[in-house]
Amino acid sequence: MAKAFKFGDDPWDPSHRFETSWLVSPYVLFAVRAIISLYAFTTIFFVLGWQCTHPGKNVAYACENSASSFSFFTHLTYWGLAFYFLVASVHTFTYARWHVALLDKWPRPLQALHAFFYSTITCYPFLVTAVYWGLIYGALPGWFPTAFGAWSNIAMHAMNSLFALFEIVIPRTNPSPLVHMFWLIVVLALYLALAYVTKATKGFYTYAFLDPSLQKNGLVAAYVFGIAVAILIVFMLVWGLVWTRRWLTESKMGMEGKFAKGGRPMATSHVSAWQDDRGDQHEMVSTTNFAKHRNSARFS
Template sequence: MSKRRPFAFGTDLWDPSDRFETSWLLSPWALFCFRALFALYIFTTLVFVLAWRCVNEIDHCAAARDQFSYFTTLTYWGLGFYFLAAAVHTFTYARSGRSLLDRFPRPLQALHSALYTTVVVYPFVVTIVFWGRLYSGHWFTLEFDGWSNISQHAMNSAFALFEIVVPRTNPPPAVHMLWLILVLALYLSLAYLTHATKGFYPYDFLDPAKQHAFVAAYVFGIAVGALIVFGVAWGLIWLRKFITEAKLGKEAYEDLELSGPRTSR
């Protein structure tokens, strides 16, 4: 991506040292196993939550469908699909020395990079907003509620931290801040569309009848918070790269005899 043309996909070689599929700490096969395990846990959680709500909630499957109006649920699905895609790309790299991602068109490669950025930012935003603003302070009376909230509002950040610390990814480009805000704006539209079509706000701080002018403060605050989290994630990735590569001299942990970084397609 050119610094003079931040919105261009670029024509240079994509990820020549396979940073998205390798780790300074784990072998490609071990990284694949962790990512596949995380994807399995996330999708199992999502499906079980939907099924449980269909069976146990008063509105049955209507309550389950309402879950798709919540930013928590949508970001958790995004986390699951990221780990599924990342596991596939890591598997193909571990098996052949060249990932499936490397064979994709450049726009899809750029979208994978943008998805990675959302994975290392949004889970922390969800965790902070939930435990700082939405959590009542009383532990959940049902084991299901406790487990589902820990899975979606705490383990999500643990998964994100794994992607910050363990792979060899570069810090995300600054232009991704725009996409983070754009996605938040689209979700805000979905929240008010939910109220218009279903009669409820996914989060009470978006209700102008209750919060009045504070709605704008909440929206602005979350947007700024997302950019701050982006900055912290960027710094942590840079620090990891500096410590592991510049100071410790650790490149990719390889268990394959590969020919080295690619120089051509």
């Protein structure tokens, strides 16, 4: 349990896995991440604006639905996606331009939190997509009656998982530390508290399956427990996909990564506890093999 509260003291991301890809150059990775961030933020603010200008019936003020959106897990995780791709694009650009990512200069706690940020945006979107289309959409009378409703729900409940899949498949990131499972559950527990605070302060349940008056005895607890188990399953599936991508592209295909022109990863005999499993020498092998093909000076 003590490990869950440690930020680690090993070398941080020695081969710049967060800023590089096995398939595209750092500049291309930066551009795609920036475009995804721009699309996500555009979606968020367009939805907020549309809800304010089309308030619907039985609302106390024009932007009531927009204000209420901050209580929904879907919207909160979509904000997370937008900010992650913004921050990741900045780190990728600084690495591509100066061979040192801004992330490399951050304090270790912020680096560790960035690694956990990656775990959240590669796991929660799949949970949101599964819960929405599996539980919530089925209770609707049919397909969305307006183009706005169809687009906004597809953007937030389907494209969110596509964005997550991009981060799983394209960058060179390592499988997340298993301790992140604990913190994913903690964040879900905090959201559950927020949902009931919303009920107490605003008078509504964010999701019907959290409303005891609509569920049989114990069914709310079953839903909550089921979602907790689901995020652990999602984490392990994502972990396996990232491991498989790394094994397939690097070990089998020999595509160790496209690095910044003139730069090279810092050679090290250590493996970051936040980036690889203890005892896994894959990071050292990848870094050593790359160094054999680059003779440029080590950057500071």
